[in-house]
Amino acid sequence: MTRVALIAHDETKPDLVEFAQAHEEQLQQYELIATGTTGNRLLEETDLEVECTESGSLGGDLMIGAEVAQGNLDGVIFLRDPLEAQPHEPDISALLRICDVHDIALATNRSSAEFLIDGLAD
Numbered sequence: 001m002t003r004v005a006l007i008a009h010d011e012t013k014p015d016l017v018e019f020a021q022a023h024e025e026q027l028q029q030y031e032l033i034a035t036g037t038t039g040n041r042l043l044e045e046t047d048l049e050v051e052c053t054e055s056g057s058l059g060g061d062l063m064i065g066a067e068v069a070q071g072n073l074d075g076v077i078f079l080r081d082p083l084e085a086q087p088h089e090p091d092i093s094a095l096l097r098i099c100d101v102h103d104i105a106l107a108t109n110r111s112s113a114e115f116l117i118d119g120l121a122d
């Protein structure tokens with residue numbers, strides 16, 4: 001089954017929730033995993049089933065990265081906040097890197113997320 005990770009920083013969480021609502025019917029067909037706070041927002045504000053990792057700052061990005069390394073994910077949608085430094089920047093870099101290592105589709109903004117979700121539907 002197609003498995004997708006959804007992640008957003010605090011400033012971009014409203015955008016990710018809106019994205020998930022707009023694509024809810026399609027996302028319902030996939031297994032979803034999200035970092036802790038993002039996942040809880042999705043559980044509260046959509047009807048999607050979402051597996052939640054730790055919060056990003058407590059290792060959630062690394063947990064998603066481990067899924068990528070194990071070949072368990074088909075795509076990662078990670079709406080990063082490009083304007084705010086994050087204390088767990090090394091974890092974020094590790095996740096982005098491991099997506100490239102394993103050639104896993106990675107969208108880091110809303111426009112590329114739209115392409116990614118369209119690509120998964122094909």
Ligand SMILES: O=C(CO)COP(=O)(O)O
Nearest residue numbers: 035036037038055056057
């Ligand atoms: O910090 C994050 C990604 O780097 C996201 O984590 P949360 O979803 O727990 O806020």
